Amino acid sequence: MERHLLRRGLLVVAVLALAGCDNPPAAVKPGLVLEGKTMGTFWRVSLAGIDAARQNELRASIQAQLDYDDRLLSTYKSDSALSRFNQSRSTEPYPVTEAMSDIVTTSLRIGAKTGGAMDVTVGPLVNLWGFGPDKQPVKVPTQAQIDAAKALTGLQHLTVMNKAGRQWLQKDLPGLYVDLSTVGEGYAADRLARLMEQNGISRYLVSVGGAVVTRGTNQDGKAWRVAIQKPTDRENAVQAVVDLNGHGISTSGSYRNYYELEGKRLSHIIDPVSGAPVQHRLVSATVIAPTALEADGWDTGLMVLGTEKAKQVAQKEGLAVYLITKEDEGFSTWMSPQFKTFLLSE
Numbered sequence: 001m002e003r004h005l006l007r008r009g010l011l012v013v014a015v016l017a018l019a020g021c022d023n024p025p026a027a028v029k030p031g032l033v034l035e036g037k038t039m040g041t042f043w044r045v046s047l048a049g050i051d052a053a054r055q056n057e058l059r060a061s062i063q064a065q066l067d068y069d070d071r072l073l074s075t076y077k078s079d080s081a082l083s084r085f086n087q088s089r090s091t092e093p094y095p096v097t098e099a100m101s102d103i104v105t106t107s108l109r110i111g112a113k114t115g116g117a118m119d120v121t122v123g124p125l126v127n128l129w130g131f132g133p134d135k136q137p138v139k140v141p142t143q144a145q146i147d148a149a150k151a152l153t154g155l156q157h158l159t160v161m162n163k164a165g166r167q168w169l170q171k172d173l174p175g176l177y178v179d180l181s182t183v184g185e186g187y188a189a190d191r192l193a194r195l196m197e198q199n200g201i202s203r204y205l206v207s208v209g210g211a212v213v214t215r216g217t218n219q220d221g222k223a224w225r226v227a228i229q230k231p232t233d234r235e236n237a238v239q240a241v242v243d244l245n246g247h248g249i250s251t252s253g254s255y256r257n258y259y260e261l262e263g264k265r266l267s268h269i270i271d272p273v274s275g276a277p278v279q280h281r282l283v284s285a286t287v288i289a290p291t292a293l294e295a296d297g298w299d300t301g302l303m304v305l306g307t308e309k310a311k312q313v314a315q316k317e318g319l320a321v322y323l324i325t326k327e328d329e330g331f332s333t334w335m336s337p338q339f340k341t342f343l344l345s346e
Contacts, residue, residue, distance in 0.1 A: 031219035034059045038066040039074070039184055041209035045192060048203035048219040058199065065195055066188055066208070072100065073184045075123065076133050085169055086123070086177045093161055093168035101167035103180055103187055103293065104160050110297040111155045114313055118301030119272040121158055123179035124149040129277060131268040132179065146275040152176060153272060185209035186250050186296025193248075193292075210251045211292040214244040225344060231283045231324055231331060239333070240322065242342040247320075248292030252299035253284040269303050280306035281326040288320040288342055307334070 032052055035044040036059070045062060074080040078087075085094055107120045123132060128149045130136030141149075152175045161168040169178075180187075185208045192206040193213040203216030205224045214224040223243040230237035231253060242249065252269070267277040285302040289295040298319060302310035307325045311334060314321040320338035324331050335343070 032058075034062060036063055036066075038063075038208065039070050039181075039188065040076075041185065043188070043192070043208045044206070045196070046205040046218070046224075047196070047201060048217065050201060061195060061199070062192060065191060069184070069188045069191060072097070073103075073180045073187070075179055075181065082178060082180060089174040091170065091172055091174060093170045096167050096169050098167055099187075100169070101160055101162060103183060104158070104169060104178070106293055107180065107183055107297055108155055108158065108160065110294070110301055113317060114298075114301035114305060116155055116272055117304035117309075118182065118297055119153065119155055120178050120180055120182065121153045121155060121176055122270055122272050123177035124152045124175075125270050125272070125275050126179055126268075127177075129268075129270060131270070132181075141276075150272075150275045182300040183293055183296045185211040186248060186292035186294070189213045189248060189292040189296075208292075210253075211248065211296050212244065212250070213248045213292050215246050223344070228284075228286050228322060231326070239324065240335075241344045242288065242339075243344050244288065244342065247288050247290060247342070248295045249286065249288045250292055250295035250299045251284060251286040252303040269300075271304055278304060278306070282307045282310060282323060283326050283331070284322075284324040285310060286322040286339075288339060311336075 032047040032050045032055055033044065034055060035042060037043070043062070043066060071077065072081045075083060075086070077083060081096065081100060085096065088094055104120065107118065111118045111120065125146070126132040128141050128145060152173060157171055157173045157176050158178065159170045161170060188208040189206055189211040190213060192208065193204070193215065196204045196206065203218070205212065205214045212226055214226070218224050223245070225241050226244055226249060227238040228240045228242070228251060230239045269278045270276070271278050282303060285299045287295040287298040287302065289298060302313065302321065302323070305313060307323055310321070310323055313319070314336045318338060320336060320342060322333065322335045322339050324333050
């Protein structure tokens, strides 16, 4: 599940502020910040009221869990659980873990609610355009190549089966290729949150790439603050600040992971309908949801849909959504009423 290290457009202000807090109030234990790399991106865990003596133990536990998750979901590792399913040409039910079943079930549900815009079977197209394990193409793919890849995609070809505590995935196309990178960061962030709970930690901010989950308060006893970044390459350009209040957040943006080919700027956001990178002006979609997994799935679907259709879905589903759209001059923003409840003034 390796991806461009700057694919996401989310900046965790609370963690940066915590890392630079040299003189916390005497009554408050110093905050602890742990970080590393996973899934082709960065992870960061910010903890309040935790003894620094635990950092090595916690860092090892965090990295071990993230490595396990990568072995489950990676499309870059040929021996991952997901890669083995993709390599199988059988159309019989294929046994998978409960975690894999849950991730795919959530993905299929969001896919249906976005009219197929969030499609975890779009892997052949992702690979064709050079945003997966395959190398970047030297020429823009032909329509024939796009049509051939599209013929191997479609949510209707993937089924999740649960019976008596066992789970299976089933495909009716032998060549169906599932890519869960669109929800992997959210799933991993949720897992880190559960790991903190299992370790008796109730005040944390965890992030994997652009997916974040918080609980409790920071080392100063205040709400964790998460900033949505402006669509720019400058890391410290803040668009808005939110208090997640125990929720998960994820941002998908088209303005960082891209390349130029034959004079065209090609984004990693692939439209399953056209089979090509999106061409609309929506550059960033941020979603706050009960879990980071859900937020991670919704933000991708909304990015594929574009501004107006994304608004319609957000309003119909009652989602907490923040959209940034490129205009002829500058950018415009839109947020749903549900998102406004999380908004903080800086």
